Amino acid sequence: MTTARPTSRDDLPRVLELPEPGAPPRTVRPGAGAWLALTVAEARMVARDTAGLVVPLGMPLLVLVMNGLSPGLDQVVPGTGGRTALDVYVLPLTLTMVVATVGVINMPSFLAYYRRTGILKRLGVTPASPAMVLGAQAFVGVAQILLGIALALGVAFVWLGASPPTDPWVAAGVLGLAIAAMYAVGMLVAAVAPTPGSAVAIGLVAFFALGALGGLFGPRENLPDALAALGGWLPFGAAIDALGAAWAGVAVPGSALVGLGATTVVAGGAAAAWFRWE
Amino acid sequence: MTGGTRDDARRVPSVVGMTALVAQHLRKTYRSRRRGEPPVVAVDDVSLSVGPGEVAGVLGRNGAGKSTTVELLAGARGPDSGRVRVLGLDPRADRGRVRGVLGVQLQGAYLHGALTVRELVRLYRSFYPRGVDPDQLVERVGLGTSRDVRFEKLSGGQQQRVSVALALVGAPRAVILDELTTGLDPEARRSMWSLVEDLRADGVTVLLVSHLMEEVERLCDHVTILDAGRVVARGTTAELVDRAGLRPAVTLRTDDPTAADLLARLPAVEHVDAAGPRLAVTGVAAGPDDPRRGDLLHEVGAALAAAGVVATETQLRRPTLDDAFLALTGSPLEAS
Numbered sequence: 001m002t003t004a005r006p007t008s009r010d011d012l013p014r015v016l017e018l019p020e021p022g023a024p025p026r027t028v029r030p031g032a033g034a035w036l037a038l039t040v041a042e043a044r045m046v047a048r049d050t051a052g053l054v055v056p057l058g059m060p061l062l063v064l065v066m067n068g069l070s071p072g073l074d075q076v077v078p079g080t081g082g083r084t085a086l087d088v089y090v091l092p093l094t095l096t097m098v099v100a101t102v103g104v105i106n107m108p109s110f111l112a113y114y115r116r117t118g119i120l121k122r123l124g125v126t127p128a129s130p131a132m133v134l135g136a137q138a139f140v141g142v143a144q145i146l147l148g149i150a151l152a153l154g155v156a157f158v159w160l161g162a163s164p165p166t167d168p169w170v171a172a173g174v175l176g177l178a179i180a181a182m183y184a185v186g187m188l189v190a191a192v193a194p195t196p197g198s199a200v201a202i203g204l205v206a207f208f209a210l211g212a213l214g215g216l217f218g219p220r221e222n223l224p225d226a227l228a229a230l231g232g233w234l235p236f237g238a239a240i241d242a243l244g245a246a247w248a249g250v251a252v253p254g255s256a257l258v259g260l261g262a263t264t265v266v267a268g269g270a271a272a273a274w275f276r277w278e
Numbered sequence: 279m280t281g282g283t284r285d286d287a288r289r290v291p292s293v294v295g296m297t298a299l300v301a302q303h304l305r306k307t308y309r310s311r312r313r314g315e316p317p318v319v320a321v322d323d324v325s326l327s328v329g330p331g332e333v334a335g336v337l338g339r340n341g342a343g344k345s346t347t348v349e350l351l352a353g354a355r356g357p358d359s360g361r362v363r364v365l366g367l368d369p370r371a372d373r374g375r376v377r378g379v380l381g382v383q384l385q386g387a388y389l390h391g392a393l394t395v396r397e398l399v400r401l402y403r404s405f406y407p408r409g410v411d412p413d414q415l416v417e418r419v420g421l422g423t424s425r426d427v428r429f430e431k432l433s434g435g436q437q438q439r440v441s442v443a444l445a446l447v448g449a450p451r452a453v454i455l456d457e458l459t460t461g462l463d464p465e466a467r468r469s470m471w472s473l474v475e476d477l478r479a480d481g482v483t484v485l486l487v488s489h490l491m492e493e494v495e496r497l498c499d500h501v502t503i504l505d506a507g508r509v510v511a512r513g514t515t516a517e518l519v520d521r522a523g524l525r526p527a528v529t530l531r532t533d534d535p536t537a538a539d540l541l542a543r544l545p546a547v548e549h550v551d552a553a554g555p556r557l558a559v560t561g562v563a564a565g566p567d568d569p570r571r572g573d574l575l576h577e578v579g580a581a582l583a584a585a586g587v588v589a590t591e592t593q594l595r596r597p598t599l600d601d602a603f604l605a606l607t608g609s610p611l612e613a614s
Contacts, residue, residue, distance in 0.1 A: 025365060025451070028378030030405050041393055048392040048428075117388035122441075125352050125384065126448075127377040128405040143361035 012256035028127040035136070038128065042136040045110065046144060052109070056148050064094040064152050068160040080166070080248035087163050091156055092243035093215060096147035096178065096236055100210065102141045103182030105203040108190035112135055112199030115190075121278045130277050138183060145179060166249025174246055174260075178239035181263040185210070185235060187271035210236035233259035296366045297359050298483035299328040304350050304360035319507055320346040324360075328452075333474060333484040335498035337491070337603065339611060343507040344487045345385050348456045351485065354383045364452060369532045378406060381450030383425065383441045385487075391430035395421050398429060399443050406448030419443045420469055424425045426450045434461040442470065452483040459493060471497060491600045491611060501599070505607040515599050522605035524597035526574045528559040532582075533588040542586055 046052065067073065073086040080088055111134070119198050120130040156162035165171040189206055189234035193199035213227060214220065214236030220228045238259035245252040304324040307317040307340050321343035328334040338344045349355045351362055353369025354374060361370055369376040389398055399412040417424045419439040424432060429440060438461050445453055458474070459467040477484050488494050494501050495515050503511045503518070511518050523547060533555055541559050542550045551558040561574040575594040582589050604610045 025367070025375045025379040028407055029374060031407070034404045037401050039399065041390060041401045044397065045390055045392050117391075118384065118386060119388055121354055122384055122387040122389065122444075124381070125354050125377065125382040126402060126405045127374070214596035253593060 020219060030132065034128055035132065038132055039136040039139055042110075042133070042140045043143070046106075049115055052106050053144075055105060056144060057151060059101060060094045060097040060148060060152055061155060063097060064090060064156060064160070067093075068156070074161065076117040077248065079250070082165065083163055083248050084161075086160060087165075088244045089240075090153075090246045091162055091247060092240045094152045094156070095149055095175065095243055096131045096214070096239040097211075097216070098152065099145055099175070099178050099182050099239065100207055100211070100236055102145050102148070103179065103186040104189060104207045104210070105186075105200070107137055107141050107183065107186045107204050108193060108199045109196060111187075111190040112269065113196040114195045115276065116196050118278070124277065141183070142179065149175075163247075165243075165247040167246045170252060171243060171246035171259075174239070174252065174256075176187065177240070177257070177260045177264070181235040181239070181260040181267070184264045184266075184268035184271060188267045191271040191274040191276070210234050213237060215240055221248050232256065233262075235260055235263045238263075283571040286342075296330070297327045297363070298330045298365055299326075299334075299351060299454075299485055300361070300363040301326050301347065301351055302361040302363075304347065304362070306346050306350060306355065306357050314608055320509045321504075324504065324507070324509055326509065328483055330483055330486055331481045333478050333486060333497055335494035335501040336487045336504060337489065337494050337501055337599075337611070338504035339489065339505075339607075339609075342504040344489075345456055346483075346507075347504065348382075348454055348487055349384065352380065352384070354382075354384065366500045372465065378448065379451040381445035381448060381453040383445040383455045383458070383528055385460075387441065389429050389437075389444070392428055394426050394428050395432070395436075395440055396425040398440060399447055402444045403447045409448040410446065412447065415443050415447055415600075418473065420466060435463065435466060437563045438462060439466070439470075439582070442473070446473075446477075450482065452485070453477060454485045454487070454488045458486055458488065459490060467493075483611070489611060491598065491603065492550070495599045499614065503603060503606055511602075511606045515602075517604040518599060518606070519597045522597075524601050524605060526561045526597060527595045528561075528575055528578045528592065529595065530557050530559070530582075530589040530592040531555050532557065532576070534587045536585070537582065537587050537589070540581060540587070541578060544577055544581055546574055549592055 013047060014135055067090045073090060074084050076082055076084055114133060120133065123130045125132060153162075154267070157164075157193060185206060186203070188204045190199060193202050211217070212222070213231030213233065216236065220231050220237060223231065232253075232255055238256040239272050242252045242256040242260065245256075302325050305322050306320045308320055310316060324343065324347055326334070326336070333440050336347060346355070350357050350360075351364070351369070353362065353364070353373065356370055359458070364376045364380050367376050369380065375495075376490055385473055390401075393401065395416055396412065403409050403412045416422060419442055421436060421439055421443070424436055429437060430479055432440065438457075438459075442455065444456065445455060455474075459470050462470060471493065474484055474486065485499060486494065498515075500512065501518060502509055502513050511521060515523065538550045538552045538557055541547055541557065548560045548562045550560070559574070559578055575592070579592065600611065
């Protein structure tokens with residue numbers, strides 16, 4: 001877990017860190033061991049935050065099962081190579097929820113908490129940099145997303161009779177793009193939130209706003225036309241559309257790809273400009 | 279990389295005989311919380327220097343600018359103006375070189391709350407290419423029985439000790455400790471003090487920020503006193519006492535009416551206050567090189583013995599750093 005060798009102060013030479021008399025200290029860069037240790041630390045933080053685990057793992061599963069039990073979802077959607085409504089509507093919604101809860105709600109709350117409590121500042125005076133925490137959190141977030149998706153797909157395949165996507169590689173690519181877009185939104189939330197509490201609040205508002213426009217609470221067609229169109233461009237609706245297309249084996253709508261890409265660039269750029277380390 | 283190394287070697291000065299920690303004319307202002315108000319000056323023209331292997335103290339009340347000074351020295355913040363050098367290097371421009379050799383304990387910096395003591399110390403150990411054994415260090419700061427307790431479940435004093443451990447885990451050549459023993463019980467405090475003595479024995483340079491007079495008097499080679507963002511005095515404890523114009527005093531009780539006149543004629547004595555049988559003998563404010571400087575208690579005792587005067591309840595009251603702080607800043611330290 002660490003690169004610690006069994007050394008004590010007594011085992012070290014009396015004059016520390018001096019390769020030759022009078023030489024200045026060497027430049028120290030954290031190595032693979034530091035990255036690994038920090039990633040393990042972030043994984044522990046995430047795994048020990050029970051409330052933060054329930055949302056991305058439990059809530060999408062609940063939505064999947066409740067939708068999966070309703071009648072009519074086993075009907076084949078025409079032109080999709082035998083995929084059902086469950087496959088092309090409910091599964092994309094479920095996966096998008098997993099990505100959005102981790103990216104937009106959980107990650108910003110961790111980063112805001114780290115900033116507020118001085119953890120980022122403390123790391124800034126070690127050879128590690130606070131930016132490493134961002135990297136480790138992002139990595140652990142991806143692991144959490146993959147876990148949530150595996151859980152949802154397992155339940156869907158085993159008990160609900162779902163089918164895998166027609167274009168698995170397209171689905172994987174879209175998923176990667178969706179993660180980038182939701183992370184960018186999450187970083188923007190972390191950048192503008194002054195306190196950990198407000199990060200959770202802003203994250204939830206962003207999640208539900210994107211979700212409401214994207215089809216979380218019912219088909220987007222029920223919304224006024226302008227809002228429905230907007231929802232298709234914003235990352236939640238765009239991810240659902242793109243994943244649905246991958247499942248159905250039809251061309252991914254350009255608006256969805258543009259929407260996800262633009263969100264990544266714009267929100268990510270704004271977050272980079274506004275993010276404060278302390 | 280290869281081309282840069284030679285340039286680096288030319289640019290980076292040798293550290294032999296170099297002052298370990300230097301702050302020169304540091305000034306730092308913070309934006310005021312309220313809109314339209316002028317910026318708050320946290321430190322103004324603060325300079326201090328600590329030689330290699332020295333243990334130096336920074337003393338001041340809350341809000342005196344101690345923590346800002348520490349954060350500037352550690353490179354956690356940049357000064358508005360002034361210069362910082364750690365082992366001859368700028369901690370912000372030469373971050374990579376300084377971070378590996380400077381250990382820092384920041385006041386009020388929290389750590390990953392859900393990680394245990396041991397996990398935290400191992401995590402921070404992984405940042406350094408060399409350092410001390412995490413488990414031994416945890417024992418050394420007295421957290422052996424709490425090593426598997428999450429940081430958020432620790433008492434304030436235990437959290438304090440974790441942050442001290444993290445400052446030392448990379449076997450640094452210089453350490454900045456901000457409020458080393460705040461929130462610790464007397465026993466834990468003494469154990470931290472012995473830790474600082476060990477650092478001194480290892481040749482580690484220590485800057486100790488404190489609002490505990492006893493701590494500074496006991497551990498530090500020299501002290502810088504900050505008040506309202508400025509340096510008001512700097513020197514050894516004895517120098518500060520002298521500079522504050524403080525004098526030692528001896529109190530005694532005698533029934534001999536000639537004693538007061540006898541003592542007042544001694545060169546080491548400035549004046550004698552008599553209240554019945556009680557005498558208060560104030561010594562001269564002599565600098566370290568003043569020939570009149572001596573052991574007041576001894577001189578008084580010898581003079582009385584030579585004259586055959588019987589005195590009881592003889593006590594020396596040596597001015598402390600506490601008294602010096604009061605005299606130099608105008609109010610006592612503990613009032614904070």
